Amino acid sequence: MATPFSDISLYTPIPHEVATREYWEVTSLENFISDLYVNKMNGYKPTGATRITIQPSFHGTWLKPGKIGSIVSTAPYYNYHDYERLDKKGKYKYVLDLIQTATLQASEEFDWDRSVFENAYKEVIAANYKFQVDYPAKLSRDKKKLAALSIEKTETVTSVYASVTTNNHTIKKKLFEKKNSWRYDCTYMLAKLGKWFDTDRFGIAYRKNQLVIWYSIEQDKVVLIENGNEVKEINFKKHFFFQQ
Numbered sequence: 001m002a003t004p005f006s007d008i009s010l011y012t013p014i015p016h017e018v019a020t021r022e023y024w025e026v027t028s029l030e031n032f033i034s035d036l037y038v039n040k041m042n043g044y045k046p047t048g049a050t051r052i053t054i055q056p057s058f059h060g061t062w063l064k065p066g067k068i069g070s071i072v073s074t075a076p077y078y079n080y081h082d083y084e085r086l087d088k089k090g091k092y093k094y095v096l097d098l099i100q101t102a103t104l105q106a107s108e109e110f111d112w113d114r115s116v117f118e119n120a121y122k123e124v125i126a127a128n129y130k131f132q133v134d135y136p137a138k139l140s141r142d143k144k145k146l147a148a149l150s151i152e153k154t155e156t157v158t159s160v161y162a163s164v165t166t167n168n169h170t171i172k173k174k175l176f177e178k179k180n181s182w183r184y185d186c187t188y189m190l191a192k193l194g195k196w197f198d199t200d201r202f203g204i205a206y207r208k209n210q211l212v213i214w215y216s217i218e219q220d221k222v223v224l225i226e227n228g229n230e231v232k233e234i235n236f237k238k239h240f241f242f243q244q
Contacts, residue, residue, distance in 0.1 A: 040120035
């Protein structure tokens with residue numbers, strides 16, 4: 001199986017000490033927009049690429065996008081002071097434009113499907129930077145209820161919800177939230193595992209019940225189970241790499 005496309009990484013020059021609040025504000029915003037943009041690519045894998053890096057420090061030195069193995073590198077123009085003066089929506093747009101410039105430059109150089117990136121850009125703007133991923137609804141065993149999982153993200157928090165419809169009434173419950181791990185967030189995988197445990201409980205079961213998360217309609221209750229024990233909060237770092 002071919003290695004999937006993983007992410008678009010930004011290495012913008014940030015005039016703040018690493019790990020300071022100011023540093024994380026910038027990197028969290030950049031990662032949020034990058035993650036949203038990649039999500040809007042709808043699974044497209046650019047030919048011969050598993051990752052795109054954006055490195056503005058080399059603007060003017062790199063005359064065109066380059067490629068080492070399956071990693072494509074670009075160096076579009078970026079100015080932190082122009083970025084810093086903007087409000088939140090302006091910063092979103094600035095980072096989105098930076099990503100779009102990089103992907104279109106790479107598309108020209110490596111003959112990728114330009115329309116995928118143009119559509120991703122339009123969809124991010126049309127969504128007004130709201131990050132929500134909806135997964136297919138599943139019918140309960142008694143065929144009387146429908147339930148679906150969804151992921152919603154802010155720059156720093158990922159939340160997973162279950163929406164359950166019965167008798168034409170839908171209730172939406174938050175199953176859990178965690179720190180946003182952006183493109184490498186384990187919730188993308190977990191949300192694909194949505195299932196009915198019986199005619200009352202809907203949720204997620206992962207790897208022989210290491211993690212079990214369900215919402216009970218009758219009890220109107222969310223339960224989190226980790227390694228057989230009911231917990232108030234799941235430590236995702238124990239189970240997945242790259243989790244915050």
